[in-house]
Amino acid sequence: MRVARRVTGFAVAMVAALSIVTAAPAGALTVPEKQQVLYQELASVNVFNSMYATRTTSPNNEFDWSTDLCSWSPDNPFGFNFSSACRRHDFNYRNFKANAIWNTTNKAKIDTAFHNDMKAICVPYSWYKEASCRGLAGTYYNAVRSFGT
Structure with missing residues (x-):
């Protein structure tokens, strides 16, 4: 009986410990949610400006x-x-890569947004x-289209 209690107690403690270790922080965005935010931001400089103004608070x-900034230029x-x-432009390059949505199509869209912003x-x-x-x-x-990575 004592062994069964110890095993049960140990199992409960392990489950509790693992749930604490593996739980995402409260309010954390999932990768799909981040991807959705990034696509919305790419479509509007106003969304970026709003996010930038609150970049130190969750979820931004x-x-x-x-x-x-403009790298070597x-x-x-x-x-x-x-x-x-x-x-x-830097924000989009870094975050599209980090959130698994970097590809040639999105790079072209990011570079076009950069051109429009300028x-x-x-x-x-x-x-x-x-x-x-x-x-x-x-x-x-033209420089970022040719050399941006």
Whole structure:
């Protein structure tokens, strides 16, 4: 009888311990949920901006927010500040890879969003500065299409 109680007690303790060790944190997003959020974010810079503003709180703190901005290229070429576009581009590259949805189709969509974000940054400038800005945006876009990994 004592052996049966010990075995039962041990089994209950092991099940309890394993459930604590293997349980996901409360409120944690599953990979499919993260994938859904990433697709929504890719479709809208406003979604990204909202997520970025609350990146330190759950559930947004579950994503990789690290960035090197525009990598080896200037973040602010000729006064055109592309850092926000580069930040979003880095976010998408890192998180699409980490959540198993990285492929050539999604890379192209991410790169196109990057180009659109940069062109939006160019809009407030006068016509001649906007043309220069758009030219630089095209150069950055072509670089990530060719060399982005």
